[in-house]
Amino acid sequence: MKGIILAGGSGTRLYPLTKVTSKQLLPIYDKPMIYYPLSVLMEAGIREILIISTPEDTPRFEALLGDGHQFGIELSYAVQPSPDGLAQAFVIGEDFIGDDGVAMILGDNIFYGHGLKKRLCAAAARTEGATVFGYYVDDPERFGIVEFDSEGKAVSIEEKPAQPKSNYCVTGLYFYDNKVVEYAKNLKPSARGELEITDLNRIYLEQNELNVELLGQGFTWLDTGTHESLVEATNFVKTMEDHQHRKIACLEEIAYHNKWISREEVIEAYEVLKKNEYGAYLKDVLDGKYLV
Numbered sequence: 001m002k003g004i005i006l007a008g009g010s011g012t013r014l015y016p017l018t019k020v021t022s023k024q025l026l027p028i029y030d031k032p033m034i035y036y037p038l039s040v041l042m043e044a045g046i047r048e049i050l051i052i053s054t055p056e057d058t059p060r061f062e063a064l065l066g067d068g069h070q071f072g073i074e075l076s077y078a079v080q081p082s083p084d085g086l087a088q089a090f091v092i093g094e095d096f097i098g099d100d101g102v103a104m105i106l107g108d109n110i111f112y113g114h115g116l117k118k119r120l121c122a123a124a125a126r127t128e129g130a131t132v133f134g135y136y137v138d139d140p141e142r143f144g145i146v147e148f149d150s151e152g153k154a155v156s157i158e159e160k161p162a163q164p165k166s167n168y169c170v171t172g173l174y175f176y177d178n179k180v181v182e183y184a185k186n187l188k189p190s191a192r193g194e195l196e197i198t199d200l201n202r203i204y205l206e207q208n209e210l211n212v213e214l215l216g217q218g219f220t221w222l223d224t225g226t227h228e229s230l231v232e233a234t235n236f237v238k239t240m241e242d243h244q245h246r247k248i249a250c251l252e253e254i255a256y257h258n259k260w261i262s263r264e265e266v267i268e269a270y271e272v273l274k275k276n277e278y279g280a281y282l283k284d285v286l287d288g289k290y291l292v
Contacts, residue, residue: 003041003049007107022057024107029237039249044120072260085194090184106172113219129209143169159198
């Protein structure tokens with residue numbers, strides 16, 4: 001399975017912070033925001049990843065992440081000239097996806113919770129249909145909302161409904177089989193002129209091929225699109241790292257435990273980062289301080 005991170009958009013809700021840089025390059029505590037969605041794809045076992053961004057910001061992501069070899073992955077880049085909808089990512093990424101399935105995550109989404117890796121790997125292992133993740137929200141009118149029947153089966157998905165049929169939204173993480181490319185190419189733009197991801201998910205739902213996994217108690221999903229949510233995300237990551245003494249989205253650690261990079265490659269990263277806590281943490285990982 002391939003992976004896509006959609007890290008485009010104009011970021012106007014975060015002005016003036018994003019006037020000269022991408023939202024996904026802003027810090028969430030001790031790491032750039034894009035480390036968090038990248039870590040999710042890596043935890044799912046995905047090594048070939050396409051980052052889609054704006055013409056201005058794509059070179060900045062390349063400068064930060066390079067070809068990904070330092071994390072044991074293969075990164076490539078593509079441009080989304082204008083923000084014409086999330087589903088457009090599959091049209092832009094058609095050649096990259098090839099004959100494979102694909103997972104897409106939004107560049108401003110953070111997922112955390114015990115057992116998340118197991119769920120991600122299960123979704124990535126499915127060869128047919130689609131898997132999305134549902135999460136309880138207090139303001140369902142802002143999201144794509146899933147309606148369930150009495151047996152907990154998804155029966156409808158509605159984008160930003162005026163009268164929501166549940167409080168469970170679809171988060172910004174999607175796993176699809178290869179049919180997603182053709183489905184996306186045949187989508188008609190919505191009233192706001194975008195190729196909507198909800199329309200794509202509805203196709204899978206109508207084909208009875210949409211699996212909705214609920215992230216319940218013990219899971220945290222953060223969508224960092226406002227100034228307030230940026231602060232909340234930073235505070236959350238700092239609190240969890242302080243109390244659990246483990247880093248969230250430490251890409252070198254994930255790659256090392258996945259056996260994608262060697263001890264020597266982690267030492268190389270440590271030499272660059274050893275003057276801060278991130279570097280000290282890598283040393284602790286190498287010294288076997290933490291049981292996986």
